Amino acid sequence: MIAHHEVLPDPDAVARAAAERLVAVARAKPGRIGICLSGGSTPKLLYRLLAGPEFREALPWERLHWFFGDERVGDGPEAGSNRRLAQDAFGDLVPPGHLHPIPTDGTPQADAEAYAAKLQAWYGADRLDPGRPLFDLVLLGLGEDGHTASLFPGKPEAREDRAWVVAVPEAGLAPFVPRVSLTLPALAATPLILFLVTGAGKRAPLARLAAGEDLPSGHAKAWGETVWLLDEAAAG
Template sequence: MSTVPTGHQVLPDPDAVARAAAERLVAVAHATPGRVGICLSGGSTPKLLYRLLAGPDFRESLPWERLHWFFGDERVGGGPEAGSNRRLAQDGFGDLVPDGHLHPIPSDGAAPVCAETYAAELRAWYGADRLDPGRPLFDLVLLGLGEDGHTASLFPGKPEAREAQAWVVAVPQAGLAPFVPRVSLTLPALGATPLILFLVTGQGKRAPLARLAAGEDLPAGHVRARGETAWLLDRAAAG
């Protein structure tokens, strides 16, 4: 039995995964007229991607003035972990993002308040309160895969992973460390895009990939783009 999802590409290492994602992102940016909405993920491989996009190979290829950057999830509250995904993007992109084009999830309050604030921002960006099947919320969504099969902050067995109406939810109890409150986009919001790229690297991801391939009910297996859902894996993850 295959241990990787359909629609996958196996690449040599995390650097190659980041480069492949960068190339897809540049292609989306140039194929999309007007403003471009990109939903970001946290983790080590996205960190490589952000630095690559801001580096000499890709910096001049991107229409930064048209790009708007959103987030799939964030750690919130009063702890040092709060705002980690925002900081990851800020550190990676530096001063390339125009003012008002980075849209971080609020992280300095209670999770339900942060979730509703971000939901309101997404509705303002979209210009409607309901998702239209003919119009995407984002032009590209980047996601990762947790060792328990979670994606964004949608954890196995948690009610947030089954939310079918709201765009953003509070996650009061994470399924993995650090066990801090989080805010996450939901399956409907993450799937409201023509393209999802899963960036999956490292031996620790072999087990959840095998569980997905076996048909186990895991949140990452329920995320579907309206167009293409592609998995970019390195050899360590693919096994």
């Protein structure tokens, strides 16, 4: 596993660097391509960039399949926010059946089980083979408490090492709504993880990671390469 970081001027530059990486991944692989998406403000910039005139024609949309690292679930207005983020940005560029959102209309446990079944159907097996990734690229963010996806410090879901998807009945950070999250083993099953980290609010968790603190984001490492794309405000 290789991990390194790049410091870029601002969130727009981080989004552009991620877009260029995603295009390179898509062009390098024949056949279908699985991308695992993240929520948040910087991914929003990335998704709009991908759907914009500069990158739209560079992507083989007919071969791209979009999955999600986590989602807010339940009957509140926050449910499905990551799905809506991608839908609003990509619009009709995504062919029918190529966006694979996490279900949000059952209990967190039922939604987690349903998404695990969907991922296993995509993969063609119920166990991960180190020679065959689940995703071609995983996008992740860093929470101000050190969480990533919906794996929060001190919560049992961050220590799950067998299941691919877990219910998160109690979030560790606002909004305190139930979540469904991919686990560290599922997120790791890729040749490339890109962490998109922007803003001065991320300096503290980055410092805690650098000091060796045991945080979920520090354990999210790809089978291949893990790249942290930081803007100058986050890097300090």
